[in-house]
Amino acid sequence: MKSETMYQTIIKGTEETLTINDGLSSGYAGEGPRGLVKVLERLGVESSDAEYYAKDRDTHKKGFILELK
Structure with a gap:
């Protein structure tokens, strides 16, 4: 079963x-977002920024795009 x-x-x-596919996620405070952080x-993202992108519920319910330079 797929x-x-x-x-x-x-x-x-x-x-x-x-x-x-799966394993990492964002928008809540759980294991998936902790892994994404x-x-x-x-990858060089500051801890506070990583926490924001991975755990902010209102901004990232459907995901996000983060460009690293």
């Missing part, structure tokens, strides 16, 4: 794109 993807995280780099921090 399961449906509930949340997709796409990280686009200058040379590669990483797509993660860790990934964003390892």
Whole structure:
């Protein structure tokens, strides 16, 4: 039985794109957003910004786009 993807995280780099189906998420305070915070921090995003993008409920109910330079 094939399961449906509930949340997709796409990280686009200058040379590669990483797509993660489920496992990471945003918009609430749970395990998925905590994992997303860790990934964003390892990509160089400041902790406070990573927390905002991963856990802010009103702004990111449907996901977000974050451009890293």
